[in-house]
Amino acid sequence: MKRFIGFIRKEFYHIFRDRRSLFILFGMPIAQILLFGFAITNEINNVNIAIQDHSKDASTLEIINKISNSKYFSIKQIISREAEIESIFQKGKIKAVLNFEKDFGRNLIKEKSAKIQIITDATDPNTANSITNYINAILQNYQLEKNKSIQIDYQIIPQTRMVYNQELKSVFMFVPGVMTIILMLVSAMMTSISITREKELGTMEILLVSPLKPFQVIIGKVVPYIFLSIINAAVIVLLSIFIFKMPVEGSLFLLGAESVLFIITSLALGILISTISDTQQSAMMISLMGLMLPVILLSGFIFPISSMPAPLQVISNIIPAKWFIIIIKGIMLKGVGLAFVWKETLILIGMTVFFIAVSVKKYKIRLE
């Protein structure tokens, strides 16, 4: 046991004396969570739009007021000529133009119908889509108010409720994803690099010739990263609770336990990577290409799995991050207990056992 403590102390020296790894360990989680929380968002907020009003009557004024009063849009420009539209889109600041037809108000009353054109800059299709939807909603709302006095035969009133994230904050979606990425990165990449480093330096050979058993060497290498990853997970959860007001509906204990499980899964993956790579560089490449990209693209972190093509949906099942994201979303947002995530938990445990078994086998082949 004493040998073991000495080993772990040595491992901490390595970590604390290497600025690069310190930065990855502690700088990155905080930077990422703030970046995803503040800068990267799917929400529409203060989108700059321009208005071309050929009618300039009471009803167009009313609609324009309604739009500019919403927090979603700010009217930056009033244009008078059709030709200007192209040039303002090219400048890129204005994302949408509203074009009221001539005699809008009169048509509305006399013809019972009037036209408004919504032109959006679809270089970013998601934003363009959202802008259109938001403007449509505002117009619908205006119509309903106008028609209050008039008797309509029937009417459908949809009552929507967005459960678990009433305000549709995208940070709620990013926090689980970022936490997953960070834990994966720190655990898998850092351990595989630190193990292959010993191979590269030739110290692994010395350790294997020492009375330490191979599994003791490996466990000694990963224990410090378990500690650091737990600290990281805690920092992320605290940041998201206190800065982004993210709720933790479920049990904090379960969240912690599941996080530790995922950390161990990632460490096992890191050990596996280190058994197949001989240099730090290849370990890093495998971790980045083999882990980061699938985690970002296929785990359901950013792109919903249900809208992926069928083959990708199948592939997404072998990505541990997918299951962990389901688990933490469930615990943090829905407040579910183990009864609802036992299946995902079992899958993670199964994957961990598999990674360790393969590593042990690879390791033995090496020794033969």
Next chain:
Amino acid sequence: MKNENVIEVENLTKAFGAFKAVNAISFEVKKGEIFGFLGANGAGKTTAIKMLIGISHPSSGKAKVVDYDVYTQPEAIKRNIGYMSQRFALYDDLTVQENINFFGGIYGLSRKVIREKSKNLLVELGMHEISSKLVGSLPLGWKQKLSFSVALLHEPKIVFLDEPTGGVDPITRRQFWEMIYKAADQGTTIFVTTHYMDEAEYCDRVSIMVEGKIEALDTPKNLKQQFKVTSMNEVFLKLARNIE
């Protein structure tokens, strides 16, 4: 006492498929001997050493190191030997003292023993003033000496040195061999591989491996007589050429 064997190898073989990297080698090494283990690159030296230090299983044959069997007691062997590789593997980002503490620690030495030993060791190496410097900042020769001392820290019965003097200048090499002699005088058996034939002359006995087999084994003096040449270099070249 001087005739006691600390390594006994009989028909030791390591095969990778049909290729025999080590082909039925047999030899003994006596206690306190400096045993030179020579051979060209790829002759099977490293594979043979790996079997002797318990990190590779032999395909067939027998081998005993410090009275322990390489098949059944590799752990006991590991506790009783020291090992230094060609890369003088120490941790560059740890200080001299921390390296000593760490390697002493994994061999199970108590803190008190480590403290005493490292004090003597640092004075002997003339490194007591730089014990808190990072090893990465030391010149290669110093790293090499420190690495050797660290390999001796737990008082092993045998030290395996795998090309310990690679890339080091002749003066430092000479000083290093003085350290080896000193350790041998104190009863430690030295098992050393090298590419430098002048170093082969320093050994008590030398074996030369060619293509997986030991082709010659005797004192440097006898070998030179046997091949009717004046230096180990010529012995080595003659052997390698005959095989080709």
